[in-house]
């Protein structure tokens with residue numbers, strides 16, 4: 687049993703139950719079971735949640751530069767170079783944060799035993 691929280695294990699991209707087994711067998715490809723404790727990883731599905739949180743966060747951080755760079759007094763060539771650097775930064779930051787966000791959301795789902803929503807129809 688791991689002493690770390692699901693978020694801490696997600697940041698480390700480790701199994702939320704044991705804190706030892708790796709969550710991913712490749713970039714964003716989940717293991718079917720924890721290689722250390724055997725916990726079934728197929729029970730949780732993060733869908734596009736990590737992409738939403740990462741995309742939104744990265745956009746908030748970088749969006750001001752998308753306005754400031756074109757309005758700056760720099761020569762046009764430097765503006766283009768700055769936009770290219772910014773695009774590479776956005777891509778790199780998103781690629782780096784996606785597995786982290788997916789690990790956190792997956793561990794939180796499994797920790798809180800989330801599942802499909804079930805509505806009470808009130809007829810039984």
Ligand SMILES: [Zn+2]
Pocket residue numbers: 701702703704705706707720721722723724725
């Ligand atoms: Zn494990």
